[in-house]
Amino acid sequence: MHNSFKPIDRVLMGPGPANVHPQVLEALSKPTLGHLDPQFIELMDEIKLLLKYIFKTESEHTFVLSGPGSLGMEACLVNLVEPGSKVIVCVAGYFANRMTQIVSKLGGRVVVVKDDWGRAVDPQKLASALKDNPDTKVVAFVHAETSTGALSNINLLSEIAHKSGALVIADVVTSLGAVDVYVDDWQLDAVYSCSQKGLACVAGMSPVSFSERAVHFVKNRKTQVQSWFNDLNLLEGYWNGPGKRAYHHTAPSNHYYGLHEALMILKDEGIENAWKRHRENSAKLISKLKSQLGLEPIVPDGERIPHLLTIKVPEGIDEAKVRSELLAKHNLEIGAGLGELAGKVWRIGLMGYNSNEKLVDFCVNSLKDVLKK
Numbered sequence: 001m002h003n004s005f006k007p008i009d010r011v012l013m014g015p016g017p018a019n020v021h022p023q024v025l026e027a028l029s030k031p032t033l034g035h036l037d038p039q040f041i042e043l044m045d046e047i048k049l050l051l052k053y054i055f056k057t058e059s060e061h062t063f064v065l066s067g068p069g070s071l072g073m074e075a076c077l078v079n080l081v082e083p084g085s086k087v088i089v090c091v092a093g094y095f096a097n098r099m100t101q102i103v104s105k106l107g108g109r110v111v112v113v114k115d116d117w118g119r120a121v122d123p124q125k126l127a128s129a130l131k132d133n134p135d136t137k138v139v140a141f142v143h144a145e146t147s148t149g150a151l152s153n154i155n156l157l158s159e160i161a162h163k164s165g166a167l168v169i170a171d172v173v174t175s176l177g178a179v180d181v182y183v184d185d186w187q188l189d190a191v192y193s194c195s196q197k198g199l200a201c202v203a204g205m206s207p208v209s210f211s212e213r214a215v216h217f218v219k220n221r222k223t224q225v226q227s228w229f230n231d232l233n234l235l236e237g238y239w240n241g242p243g244k245r246a247y248h249h250t251a252p253s254n255h256y257y258g259l260h261e262a263l264m265i266l267k268d269e270g271i272e273n274a275w276k277r278h279r280e281n282s283a284k285l286i287s288k289l290k291s292q293l294g295l296e297p298i299v300p301d302g303e304r305i306p307h308l309l310t311i312k313v314p315e316g317i318d319e320a321k322v323r324s325e326l327l328a329k330h331n332l333e334i335g336a337g338l339g340e341l342a343g344k345v346w347r348i349g350l351m352g353y354n355s356n357e358k359l360v361d362f363c364v365n366s367l368k369d370v371l372k373k
């Protein structure tokens with residue numbers, strides 16, 4: 001007899017994945033359905049409705065891609081960027097930088113609006129870049145920059161972009177389900193997220209939503225979409241085919257059960273209540289980290305992602321050693337700094353199911369124990 005894999009029951013308080021809600025884990029193990037089974041199609045329709053609720057959108061072009069957040073990033077860019085078209089990307093961290101790489105691969109002309117890592121995107125800089133580049137077709141930015149802990153005012157960024165006629169792409173990977181996102185009110189033309197953070201689900205699914213403007217653009221592109229898997233025209237046939245669905249790919253049906261359960265849990269709580277819970281628990285965490293351990297966030301007040309804190313590593317502390325001791329002794333995972341912030345910060349997340357008071361205290365007490373040595 002072989003030994004089945006037995007993962008350690010860790011507490012995941014890094015930048016994601018976060019712990020999966022137990023009800024979601026249960027849902028994943030239900031009997032598998034075929035991806036064109038009538039009951040599975042009903043499930044897809046329900047997922048669409050629930051996603052519209054979570055994204056705060058009425059757009060019918062709202063569905064899930066079978067892949068991680070990075071697939072959603074590629075899908076939004078590949079559909080809206082044509083070779084040679086000018087794209088402004090607001091870069092203040094690792095993930096926005098990844099967007100610039102994708103735009104380059106697609107043959108787009110990238111204009112970078114740069115801000116410091118650890119700060120929100122400066123709307124004035126975007127306004128002046130658009131003045132200098134009136135032929136910009138797309139403006140892309142990250143709402144919650146997971147690499148730095150900074151939250152940008154994407155409502156304002158979107159308003160500025162639309163004034164010059166550009167389409168807007170927003171990364172809501174770390175914000176969806178945890179902090180206010182209003183896709184319609186903020187006129188976001190293409191958004192993508194993930195399943196493993198605020199939604200408390202397993203990784204591997206990317207909720208996306210496209211506006212009518214975006215769909216109109218894709219239907220009237222001068223050039224073909226440079227991807228088969230992510231071509232919105234084909235995806236629409238799978239998710240929105242009139243009365244029937246065209247085979248596109250074999251959807252991971254058990255994963256979709258998990259996502260459905262995760263979205264139902266959020267709907268039962270009420271999305272606004274979930275946002276409030278994230279804000280309140282994170283405020284408690286930051287106040288205890290400051291008062292009991294003297295730890296400070298690097299992002300200024302008013303620009304911080306509530307549920308993902310980037311904490312400055314104190315002078316003389318070996319940050320990697322602290323993380324490995326937390327893991328070994330307390331089964332607690334927190335994140336390291338990424339890119340420019342590697343070695344300088346810890347990233348502590350209170351996302352989805354993990355945003356609760358018990359874990360606030362668990363994290364503070366575990367850190368206290370390890371740091372006192």
Ligand code: PLP
Binds near residue numbers: 068142144171174194
């Ligand atoms: N964008 C942001 C802001 C992220 O934080 C991440 C991952 O953490 C991604 C994109 C990529 O998502 P994934 O790792 O699910 O592909």
